[in-house]
Amino acid sequence: MNQDYIIPNDWSIIEEGFNPEMVKSSESLFSIGNGAMGQRANFEENYTGSTFQGSYIGGVYYPDKTRVGWWKNGYPEYFAKVLNAPNWIGINVQINDENLDLHTCKEVSKFKRELNMKEGWLSRSFEAVLQNGVKINVETKRFLSLELDEVGAIKYAVTPLNSDAKITFSPYLDAGITNEDTNWDDQFWDVLEVTQNNQQSFIKARTMKTHFYTCTFMESRLFLDGNEVITGCNNEKTANYVSCNYQQETKKNQTFTIHKFGGYVVDRDHNKDELVKVAKDVLDKAVSFGFYALLETQKQSWAQIWKMSDITIEGDVKAQQGIRFNIFHLNQTYLGTDSTLNIGPKGFTGEKYGGSTYWDTEAYCIPFYMATKDQSVARKLLEYRYNHLEKAIENAEKLGFKNGAALYPMVTMNGEECHNEWEITFEEIHRNGAIAFAIFNYHRFTNDYSYIPEKGLEVLIGIARFWHQRATFSTNKDKFMILGVTGPNEYENNINNNWYTNYIAKWCINYALKNIELVKTDHISDYIRIKEKVYFTDDELIGWKKVADNMYFPYSEEHNVFLQQDGFLDKELITVADLDKSQRPINQKWSWDRILRSPYIKQADTLQGFYMFEDDFSTEELERHFDFYEPFTVHESSLSPCVHSIQAAKLDRMEQAYTFYLRTSRLDLDDYNHEVEEGLHITSMAGTWMSIVEGFGGMRVLNNTLTFAPKIPKGWQTYSFKVNFRNQIITVSVSQNGTVFEIDGNNELNILVNGEKVTVSPNNLQTV
Amino acid sequence: MNQDYIIPNDWSIIEEGFNPEMVKSSESLFSIGNGAMGQRANFEENYTGSTFQGSYIGGVYYPDKTRVGWWKNGYPEYFAKVLNAPNWIGINVQINDENLDLHTCKEVSKFKRELNMKEGWLSRSFEAVLQNGVKINVETKRFLSLELDEVGAIKYAVTPLNSDAKITFSPYLDAGITNEDTNWDDQFWDVLEVTQNNQQSFIKARTMKTHFYTCTFMESRLFLDGNEVITGCNNEKTANYVSCNYQQETKKNQTFTIHKFGGYVVDRDHNKDELVKVAKDVLDKAVSFGFYALLETQKQSWAQIWKMSDITIEGDVKAQQGIRFNIFHLNQTYLGTDSTLNIGPKGFTGEKYGGSTYWDTEAYCIPFYMATKDQSVARKLLEYRYNHLEKAIENAEKLGFKNGAALYPMVTMNGEECHNEWEITFEEIHRNGAIAFAIFNYHRFTNDYSYIPEKGLEVLIGIARFWHQRATFSTNKDKFMILGVTGPNEYENNINNNWYTNYIAKWCINYALKNIELVKTDHISDYIRIKEKVYFTDDELIGWKKVADNMYFPYSEEHNVFLQQDGFLDKELITVADLDKSQRPINQKWSWDRILRSPYIKQADTLQGFYMFEDDFSTEELERHFDFYEPFTVHESSLSPCVHSIQAAKLDRMEQAYTFYLRTSRLDLDDYNHEVEEGLHITSMAGTWMSIVEGFGGMRVLNNTLTFAPKIPKGWQTYSFKVNFRNQIITVSVSQNGTVFEIDGNNELNILVNGEKVTVSPNNLQTV
Known part of the structure; x- marks a missing residue:
């Protein structure tokens, strides 16, 4: 790591001694x-x-x-x-x-x-x-x-x-x-x-x-x-x-x-x-x-x-400082009080990433705000996109799509696209998937279905239409393909059949179809209103389904893994461990073409899919893919370590999970990527929160039940976090000896801990 | 075509009547x-x-x-x-x-x-x-x-x-x-x-x-x-x-x-x-x-x-006007008097393509200047690149290449790269091949080998080193590949194994190796000088050869053609004939991602290779590839129709050859691409010259012999052109009844006409 001048402290970021060379870094950190x-x-x-x-x-x-x-x-x-x-x-x-x-x-x-x-x-x-x-x-x-x-x-x-x-x-x-x-x-x-x-x-x-x-x-x-x-x-x-x-x-x-x-x-x-x-x-x-x-x-x-939002860690002051630094900056950036604002990747700490809103909000930030604030805050973030639906449709029209297909902008201030690199603006279209996923995630966590008939379904339909039109039928393979995209791993551009993109496209269509049915059944007046507004026929929906059912996914029989994209195996597959350290970070040392033809992965891509759609895969499948892709991952995006930390924890690799945790939580404090002068990585700070709550704590929502699979890194005495689950606040304290659950309020809450049902009663500590 | 206001005339471009809407077009044309x-x-x-x-x-x-x-x-x-x-x-x-x-x-x-x-x-x-x-x-x-x-x-x-x-x-x-x-x-x-x-x-x-x-x-x-x-x-x-x-x-x-x-x-x-x-x-x-x-x-x-440079056409005034317009503007742009100048794609007629020198010079212009001027002019154009070799090596170093590998710039004024689109600057590397090919072409036509030991070999070595280092060994396919390139068809970016690029890379290495041997044998003092200067070992050359001998070429067994690139067959293969006319030209109607995922070809790509390396392929192979690729070609580059005209003529498809000829020769006069206001397409005008001399006239140099296979479009009475072949000027006049050859000077010249040896004597017309 680059710098080590911030003094470890539970509650403060402290610098001692005047070093002119650190002024710009400190201007960001403080x-x-x-x-x-x-x-x-x-x-x-x-x-x-x-x-x-x-x-x-x-x-x-x-x-x-x-x-x-x-x-x-x-x-x-x-x-x-x-x-x-x-x-x-x-x-x-x-x-x-x-x-x-x-x-x-x-x-x-x-x-x-x-x-x-x-x-x-x-x-x-x-x-x-x-x-x-x-x-x-x-x-x-x-x-x-x-x-x-x-x-x-x-x-x-x-x-x-x-x-x-x-x-x-x-x-x-x-x-x-x-x-x-x-x-x-x-x-x-x-x-x-x-x-x-x-x-x-x-x-x-x-x-x-x-x-x-x-x-x-x-x-x-x-x-x-x-x-x-x-x-x-x-x-x-x-x-x-x-x-x-x-x-x-x-x-x-x-x-x-x-x-x-x-x-x-x-x-x-x-x-x-x-x-x-x-x-x-x-x-x-x-x-x-x-x-x-x-x-x-x-x-x-x-x-x-x-x-509500504090996470305490005992026994590791740097880890404690890191998580609080992340939570603090997230709250400095966005408090959910103004529905026209959102969470810029650098918050108020620098100029880079000129725009305000990226898919980071949906993929990374919403879980944090959803669990540590009133659920109206997460809903406000969803509404931000609903309010931009018309502009997303206009944006898609500029690219030749029609009939209400919506492509949300890669970067936006007011709903209009405001970024212009073709390989990003036109091709990093997986962002559309994250926006649909956030709706699913919100409903899964809050059980507030009302958002979908009121607003969300229109968004889901616009997105499904986009994927339907964006797919290409390959006679050659008798499958639908998505050609010419940039996946979450931006170190590949204009690739064909990015597995993550194809997977989320298929998922978006199926999720939209499912919700059309649900709204039709349970919210008929909304259904009628929406159908009048966006007009779709059974034939159109059959067309969507055909694409979803016949999507192509590149796969390697040899390695028994889905391939990040067509042709991935043709690369010179030298792992990061075997790459000369003088060449890192590659985004500062290499020209773009060299990065593109290398196998190196900027941030979770196939693994991002395994994170978001975890329930679709077995732990063995996750392990195989993690072992295949992580060794090629350079984590040069701030959004990378958190996902890997969560997955390493799930795979019981706590040492590795802890290393990734430090990397995400102290990314800026220790300046891993040599760029903290330019500002802080605000949106990935939500990923740090996830790597404790979802990674170490193993928190998920399964079939309407909050579940945990608590683990604790070596050397930590305890850590503790709170989650606002459907207006009940549960405190989870994990120590080397077990986990204590505590709940505010008057009602009991049934949770699952390592697969076992546990009932947590108000004013009682439940120890597992 | 867009406009038809230029009055056909053998020797003049004439506009009659004042039309304010045509002022900018006329400003270009005149x-x-x-x-x-x-x-x-x-x-x-x-x-x-x-x-x-x-x-x-x-x-x-x-x-x-x-x-x-x-x-x-x-x-x-x-x-x-x-x-x-x-x-x-x-x-x-x-x-x-x-x-x-x-x-x-x-x-x-x-x-x-x-x-x-x-x-x-x-x-x-x-x-x-x-x-x-x-x-x-x-x-x-x-x-x-x-x-x-x-x-x-x-x-x-x-x-x-x-x-x-x-x-x-x-x-x-x-x-x-x-x-x-x-x-x-x-x-x-x-x-x-x-x-x-x-x-x-x-x-x-x-x-x-x-x-x-x-x-x-x-x-x-x-x-x-x-x-x-x-x-x-x-x-x-x-x-x-x-x-x-x-x-x-x-x-x-x-x-x-x-x-x-x-x-x-x-x-x-x-x-x-x-x-x-x-x-x-x-x-x-x-x-x-x-x-x-x-x-x-x-x-x-x-x-x-x-x-020296006139081409006359009788029986088709528009064709006559077109070819003279092309020859006239080429001579207005470059006369070979200043070795620091070159031929910009828009000459002195507009601002677009800010730089001066593209691969157009080597691939298109040199044949024209070589045949219609003293051979010192073509040599001067080669020297322009020799003088820039050091900067080409620096340019390659910026991209991580070493040991004297040279990457010539995509666009340059003084030898430095002066263009910045990653998919072009870093990836349209086939340009390096054209620069080596021009040396070969110059030697083939002039028989002046002296250029190679004096200057050319250093360029060839720098280029061979580049290709050697640029290739990736794919364990998966047990072949060398060239990943992440843009071929001549710029409607594909960051593709893998562009057949043209791989082919010319292999050719460049072999041609450099051959000339190292030749110079060693016949010009030993140059060999010693060059070896001291650029230092290479037998091991290095063995490394080059390994890449050339094991180059991968994507091939379709089904269609029996080389594939333009990996995955080409996965596209939605709708031919241009079946594409809605309202969508053309696609570069003005479509967003870039749509262009990229389409099968449409901007200009000859695989066919560019079949043009340059014609002798490596049979006419049947040419025909198969022409029939496969031309139907997907939109010819939205000015450099496209000429190559297709030459190949159509070779395939005895004179009607199609004539259509392409009109399109190249009257591209600007008739404003096929709706952009003549911005300036003229100067470099492609040399392609027009080629489509008569090499296309209709069938001129080639084979084994040191000038050869012809004259054909004439329907409706033309005669056409006639001159070629300065090794300081002998031969005039070729083709009519519907046969071809007349005439030679200036004192020496006889043996030529091949349709495969038969013909001796042309000074002051005698030879009719075939």
């Missing part, structure tokens, strides 16, 4: 967010060293229309960029008129950062000697409020240690920002209005092209040794920048502190013409609370979240 | 060039209708660094753009202070354009009534001098027909131009100096990033009814524009004429600090010749070109 907005852990004061500045607002993006010469028919008009938003955290600090800048200080010592995950705040402290010889101590703390999700607060305290000093704080708003990933330092924001009003400042700005209106705001309070001081404020204003300057003659060992409140209001939530007024109200409210009261609320909000 | 520069047939006077402005200088390009989010390792740093150069042809015309603009005139009549291919000039004439009621006659003529290849000349004459009128000519230079294909109206030129000096104007400018220095220049002479008049000249100058204004009160039916001389000098030929001085000398020389003398020289230069 990111904070509250579902509505988020920001990298950039310093408040000016920093001239290497840094990646980023502050992001949920749902605010930019349509980049850069055209390339080899444009292809059906490409979307743009690809979406996550937009760096105006900076409101900035506080320039001067000591006797010299800028505080950790890059140019004579000396920096006692540097410490802490991301306190239990309470939801980020702090930093250090001592520095400036070029002018003044030595100071700095203590900062900041958080983005969960309670008031348009607001963040910063406390920044400076104490001169070796002399008196004039200290200047210049808190500012800056809308003159760009993106890291821009081609030509393009500007993406039009600044409409920069205003100041007493201590309050506002910048109203609009994104170019997409025309999202925002107002960024700030207000500060100043304290000397804890007593509020109103020092004179010199304002500075340019076309896209505003600052206030507060000066204070400070005695040696006195502490001058600023409390800065800031944030964004956006026109998704408010009338765009009233944003400045709304911002003012928000500021007034935040300031009237004050920093400490807001912080207290923050602690309470996070306590609520942890109460 | 383009002029002289090997060093070229321009679209834009109007001299201002035109506010739809137009595509273009003037291009050989070898002057721009490295576009637009990065896309999905950058891949090994991509070149830039892709090259052909650059629109400063405009020197512009002459604003005012009649009584009203701008002449065909888009806004009250009436335009008697509009005629003519591109006289025999003499190498473009003319235009029309009558127009302006909004102010003045009716004028306009006559223009312009050409780019072959003799002074930095200069062009324009004659522009205006005659008021219904009243006296004040006529103003404002010839100008304009460096404030952009490209059609730019993303954001980027500027690509830095203007360094705008100067005027008496009647002469100069703009010195430098391309951004590449820093090509150019000077664009002009000088004019004015005539009233043929007598020179010096009217006062008002100069106008801005930062990137300069014009002179000449006013003349002109009586009704008097003619006011301007002769404008202009052009470019570039720092490839001159010291960059002296460009303005050089331009002045060039202008002085051109003006001292005067328009008419320069025109006379132009006619003589073209007469020389036609003397």
